Amino acid sequence: MNTGVSSREEGHTNPPVPPERARRRIGIMGGTFDPIHYGHLLAAEEAYSAFHLDEVIFVPTGLPPHKQADRVTSPEDRYAMTLLATLDNAHSRVSRLEIERRGSSHTVDTLREMRHWYPPDSVEFFFITGLDAVLEILSWKNPQEVSGLCHLVAVSRPGYNPKKMEDLPEAVRRAILPLEIPLLAISSTEIRQRVTQGRSIRYLVPTPVAQYIEKKGLYRGKP
Numbered sequence: 001m002n003t004g005v006s007s008r009e010e011g012h013t014n015p016p017v018p019p020e021r022a023r024r025r026i027g028i029m030g031g032t033f034d035p036i037h038y039g040h041l042l043a044a045e046e047a048y049s050a051f052h053l054d055e056v057i058f059v060p061t062g063l064p065p066h067k068q069a070d071r072v073t074s075p076e077d078r079y080a081m082t083l084l085a086t087l088d089n090a091h092s093r094v095s096r097l098e099i100e101r102r103g104s105s106h107t108v109d110t111l112r113e114m115r116h117w118y119p120p121d122s123v124e125f126f127f128i129t130g131l132d133a134v135l136e137i138l139s140w141k142n143p144q145e146v147s148g149l150c151h152l153v154a155v156s157r158p159g160y161n162p163k164k165m166e167d168l169p170e171a172v173r174r175a176i177l178p179l180e181i182p183l184l185a186i187s188s189t190e191i192r193q194r195v196t197q198g199r200s201i202r203y204l205v206p207t208p209v210a211q212y213i214e215k216k217g218l219y220r221g222k223p
C-alpha cells in the first residue's frame with residue numbers, strides 16, 4: 001500500500017505514483033453508420049492510439065443533417081450494428097444520445113450535451129471525422145462553436161486532399177488535428193450497393209454486422 005511515507009522511512013522502494021491525468025480525453029466517433037464498416041472502426045482506433053484517448057464513444061446519428069431521411073436505415077438498426085461492431089473493444093462504447101434526440105442530429109448539440117456528463121473542465125473531446133466530413137464543416141450548424149468545444153481529428157480518406165483544410169477559416173483550422181491512417185477505400189454506399197447486387201461484404205464489415213444485415217434483409221432493395 002502506498003502510505004505516502006517516503007520509501008527510505010519504510011525501508012523499501014515504493015513504486016512511483018503516476019502523475020494525475022489532468023483531464024479525461026474522450027473520442028467521439030459520429031456517423032450515420034449505414035452500415036458501420038472497417039473504415040469507421042480503423043479511424044476510431046487510430047485516433048484512440050495517436051491521441052492517448054481514454055475511450056471512444058460511437059454516436060450514431062438520429063436524423064443525419066446532410067442525408068435524405070427516407071433513404072437512411074432506421075436508427076435502431078444502425079445502433080444495433082454499431083453495438084455489434086464494437087462489442088469486442090473494451091475502450092469503445094455506443095451512445096443513444098442522437099437517436100433519442102428529436103430533429104436533426106447536429107454535432108454542436110451533442111457536444112453541448114455531453115459536456116454536462118462530466119464535471120466542469122474535467123474532459124477534453126476529440127471529435128473524429130473523415131477528411132471529407134471536415135472539409136464540409138462550414139455547412140454544419142455553428143461550426144465555430146463546434147471548433148471551440150472539441151479537437152477535430154481529421155483522418156485521411158482516399159480521394160480527399162488534406163491541403164484543402166488550409167482553405168478553412170483560422171478559427172476552425174486551430175481545432176483540427178490531422179491524422180494519417182492506412183487508407184481504406186470503403187464506404188457505406190458501396191456496402192449497400194454490394195448487398196443490393198448480391199455481392200459479398202465479407203472483410204468490409206465485421207462478421208456480426210454482415211450477419212445482422214443478412215438476417216434483417218437490409219439493403220436488398222435499395223442502392
Ligand SMILES: Nc1ncnc2c1ncn2[C@@H]1O[C@H](COP(=O)(O)OP(=O)(O)OP(=O)(O)O)[C@@H](O)[C@H]1O
Pocket residue numbers: 030031032033034038039040043128129130131132133155156157158184185186187188189190
Ligand atoms: N473509409 C473511411 N476512412 C476514413 N474515414 C471514414 C471512412 N468512411 C467513413 N469515414 C468517416 O466516418 C464518419 C461517418 O461516416 P458515414 O457513416 O457517413 O460513412 P460513409 O461511408 O461516408 O457513408 P456513405 O457512403 O453512406 O456516405 C465520417 O466522418 C466519415 O468521413
Ligand SMILES: O=C(O)c1ccc[n+]([C@@H]2O[C@H](COP(=O)([O-])O)[C@@H](O)[C@H]2O)c1
Pocket residue numbers: 029030031032033059061064065066067105106107108129133139140141
Ligand atoms: O452538426 C451538423 O450540422 C452536422 C452536419 C453534417 C454532419 N455532421 C456530423 O458529422 C458526422 C459524420 O456525418 P455523416 O453524415 O458523414 O455520417 C456525424 O456525427 C454527423 O452528425 C454534423
